[in-house]
Amino acid sequence: xxxxxxxxxxxxxxxxxxxxxxxxxxxxxxxxxxxxxxxxxxxxxxxxxxxxxxxxxxxxxxxxxxxxxxxxxxxxxxxxxxxxxxxxxxxxxxxxxxxxxxxxxxxxxxxxxxxx
Amino acid sequence: xxxxxxxxxxxxxxxxxxxxxxxxxxxxxxxxxxxxxxxxxxxxxxxxxxxxxxxxxxxxxxxxxxxxxxxxxxxxxxxxxxxxxxxxxxxxxxxxxxxxxxxxxxxxxxxx
Numbered sequence: 001x002x003x004x005x006x007x008x009x010x011x012x013x014x015x016x017x018x019x020x021x022x023x024x025x026x027x028x029x030x031x032x033x034x035x036x037x038x039x040x041x042x043x044x045x046x047x048x049x050x051x052x053x054x055x056x057x058x059x060x061x062x063x064x065x066x067x068x069x070x071x072x073x074x075x076x077x078x079x080x081x082x083x084x085x086x087x088x089x090x091x092x093x094x095x096x097x098x099x100x101x102x103x104x105x106x107x108x109x110x111x112x113x114x115x116x
Numbered sequence: 117x118x119x120x121x122x123x124x125x126x127x128x129x130x131x132x133x134x135x136x137x138x139x140x141x142x143x144x145x146x147x148x149x150x151x152x153x154x155x156x157x158x159x160x161x162x163x164x165x166x167x168x169x170x171x172x173x174x175x176x177x178x179x180x181x182x183x184x185x186x187x188x189x190x191x192x193x194x195x196x197x198x199x200x201x202x203x204x205x206x207x208x209x210x211x212x213x214x215x216x217x218x219x220x221x222x223x224x225x226x227x228x
Contacts, residue, residue, distance in 0.1 A: 048214070
């Protein structure tokens with residue numbers, strides 16, 4: 001089925017370790033997003049991309065880096081994980097830029113990260 | 117980006133209509149009102165969107181006030197499966213598209 005795939009689904013890290021979350025979409029969407037969601041909280045935008053080779057900061061970008069080398073993939077990296085980065089991470093994508101406003105976001109199932 | 121204000125939580129009896137409000141007093145002319153919901157930590161799902169006219173689909177109805185400063189999502193016959201967090205967000209149309217931020221949303225609890 002077409003959609004947004006996130007890997008891994010679960011990961012446990014120790015403080016200071018690094019890791020990369022992968023988001024892949026097969027819908028030829030231009031725009032991609034990374035959000036984090038802490039318990040009982042809403043979604044907070046980390047970084048986003050408006051096209052291949054571009055990235056931009058969201059609301060909470062510190063401690064994260066991203067890359068969009070291929071249109072279908074959006075990578076989220078943690079260089080030195082901290083317990084405060086324990087969260088569920090959601091990736092989303094959309095065609096975007098529709099004059100009619102039909103810019104529906106498609107979300108992945110989430111990646112649950114625990115930093116000890 | 118326009119900011120939205122939603123009540124933190126609401127209750128609804130099964131079979132009754134659920135009316136979820138959203139204030140977006142700083143909405144700009146090219147911004148659409150979108151609603152998503154998130155069921156039990158799954159990825160959010162699209163429900164409905166509109167610009168200035170009322171909209172209806174198989175899931176819900178969206179009522180937007182004439183001045184566009186607020187809107188209401190209506191689930192006409194709520195079921196237990198509609199228990200979720202509901203998000204109202206503003207999405208620019210056309211070439212100004214880009215950054216998309218979500219607020220805290222409204223936790224809707226449907227009870228028997």
